[in-house]
Amino acid sequence: MKVFLGVLLLMQFIFVAQAQRVCGTTDYTQKLISSDASLKNAYAIAEEQIEKRTTNNISLTARDTSSDEIIYIPVVVHIVYKTANVNLSAAQVLSQLKVLNDDYGYSNADKINTPAVFAKLAADTRIRFCLAQVDPHGRRTTGIIRKYTSIDAFSAQDAVKSSSQGGDDAWDSKRYLNIWVCKMFGRTMGYSSVPGGPAEVDGVVIAYDVFGTEGNVRSPYNKGRTATHEIGHWLGLKHIWGDAVCGTDGVDDTPTQQYYNYGCPSFPHITNCSPDSNGAMFMNFMDFTDDACMNMFTYGQKLRMRALFAKNNLHNSFLGSFACDSTLAQGGPIATDDTVAAVVVPQVKPSFTVKVYPNPVQSMITVECANATSSGIKTINIFNVLGRKVFSGQISKQKMSVNIADFTKGIYILQIEEGTNRLSTKIIKE
Ligand SMILES: [Zn+2]
Structure with a gap:
């Protein structure tokens, strides 16, 4: 037994x-x-x-x-x-x-x-x-x-x-x-x-x-x-x-x-x-x-x-981390599944530079295109950390101020686009 x-x-x-x-x-x-x-x-x-x-x-x-x-x-x-x-x-x-x-x-x-x-x-x-x-x-x-x-x-x-x-x-x-x-x-x-x-x-x-x-x-x-x-x-x-x-x-x-x-x-x-x-x-x-x-x-x-x-x-x-949002990627088409490991996207050097201040900010943030030769219309988008767009506007002059007093405190991504040129910077709302 x-x-x-x-x-x-x-x-x-x-x-x-x-x-x-x-x-x-x-x-x-x-x-x-x-x-x-x-x-x-x-x-x-x-x-x-x-x-x-x-x-x-x-x-x-x-x-x-x-x-x-x-x-x-x-x-x-x-x-x-x-x-x-x-x-x-x-x-x-x-x-x-x-x-x-x-x-x-x-x-x-x-x-x-x-x-x-x-x-x-x-x-x-x-x-x-x-x-x-x-x-x-x-x-x-x-x-x-x-x-x-x-x-x-x-x-x-x-x-x-x-x-x-x-x-x-x-x-x-x-x-x-x-x-x-x-x-x-x-x-x-x-x-x-x-x-x-x-x-x-x-x-x-x-x-x-x-x-x-x-x-x-x-x-x-x-x-x-x-x-x-x-x-x-x-x-x-x-x-x-x-x-x-x-x-x-x-x-x-x-x-x-x-x-x-x-x-x-x-x-x-x-x-x-x-x-x-x-x-x-x-x-x-x-x-x-x-x-x-x-x-x-x-x-x-x-x-x-x-x-x-x-x-x-x-x-x-x-x-x-805002990597869930493809609109925050710079340059290049989305690679196909088979080529993603090999694809190298050339970094486009924007034709303009930008100053964003003050940062951290409590209410009014000023976006200033620092390159005087650039006069085209630029789009400003602000995204929260989840990648959702919380502001969109256009700038045709050198400087633009955006009131973000109503935003909840935290980190945002401010993005400026002109044609295929794009710049992103992080801003902190206090
Ligand atoms: Zn286990």
């Missing part, structure tokens, strides 16, 4: 090993700490930032997030491929972006599967993702980079994030979420950096066959939830069981559960440390269940994620 039980347990173990989700984030973070002990402190500081913000009601200031402001995250997808099947179509990439926006908005079609007792905790995080429209040099981009590699498969050790190691270097991680898509070693489906890690390896790596919902995706990880889960880590979320038996994820409204779940349990799924008869929240994106089984983040998880964008916190710089 004992032998039989042993075999049964072994069989169960093999079954679990084959069927469960494989997220490399926890191992990856531990390895980074063991190679650089100072990172432990950096991670602790990030955690402190998150906790402070989620538990204290810190007063909001202009460049802090307002309570339900939509936070836009420009994404750059680095497709690093050796074989054609890894070089995913733009449609497959876009299908992943749609999943992210649905899941983080709790507008996913399968939210109807959230049990009622948990649905009241489910949150629209008010975080949204776009493919970057502007690259770090201010040029237009599709947000998709295709890079051939001679490497067969990548492990969770960051080579894919480095051009010199056969991968592709990150874009500025203060303004972009870098996602690398590649063939991964073994069964690892993805991993993410966690807040506080080194900037040059900041971002998320996803195996090509679990990315998006169409094209080269494999069941049961064909609904784009691997990226939803890994980006959750990038935004400071922990596994829902806290990576320990009956551990904590630092979130108040996710019930304690004994360990991870896999496959798709039926509700209610009671574990040894379930606080009540509702059991484990196995449909949370931070568990290990199948893609079709997951459908929610909680309000508490939303607070943790948004805490990173608060004033002085690690992702605060994203509030000033």
Whole structure:
């Protein structure tokens, strides 16, 4: 009997090993700490930032997030491929972006599967993702980079994030979420950096066959939830069981559960440390269940994620990233998907220069074209940090004043156009 039980347990173990989700984030973070002990402190500081913000009601200031402001995250997808099947179509990439926006908005079609007792905790995080429209040099981009590699498969050790190691270097991680898509070693489906890690390896790596919902995706990880889960880590979320038996994820409204779940349990799924008869929240994106089984983040998880964008916190710089708006790119047509990595847009040197003052400004801002030989009509546009146009006017003389007393405090982009010439400058409204 004992032998039989042993075999049964072994069989169960093999079954679990084959069927469960494989997220490399926890191992990856531990390895980074063991190679650089100072990172432990950096991670602790990030955690402190998150906790402070989620538990204290810190007063909001202009460049802090307002309570339900939509936070836009420009994404750059680095497709690093050796074989054609890894070089995913733009449609497959876009299908992943749609999943992210649905899941983080709790507008996913399968939210109807959230049990009622948990649905009241489910949150629209008010975080949204776009493919970057502007690259770090201010040029237009599709947000998709295709890079051939001679490497067969990548492990969770960051080579894919480095051009010199056969991968592709990150874009500025203060303004972009870098996602690398590649063939991964073994069964690892993805991993993410966690807040506080080194900037040059900041971002998320996803195996090509679990990315998006169409094209080269494999069941049961064909609904784009691997990226939803890994980006959750990038935004400071922990596994829902806290990576320990009956551990904590630092979130108040996710019930304690004994360990991870896999496959798709039926509700209610009671574990040894379930606080009540509702059991484990196995449909949370931070568990290990199948893609079709997951459908929610909680309000508490939303607070943790948004805490990173608060004033002085690690992702605060994203509030000033305007890379979601193609009208803020200078020069050049939008590159086609296939040529984006190679395209080089010549920088047009505008035929005029401009002075904008005072800056910072409280009410009247003066825009002065400093080049006397330029007399054409120029258009002045002012955009907020979300890329929305909040002012448009024309100037035919040397100088023009714009009253922006009614603008909310914060950073704006002032853009002046004449024909194909365009200049942009940042202004701060106080
Ligand atoms: Zn994970």
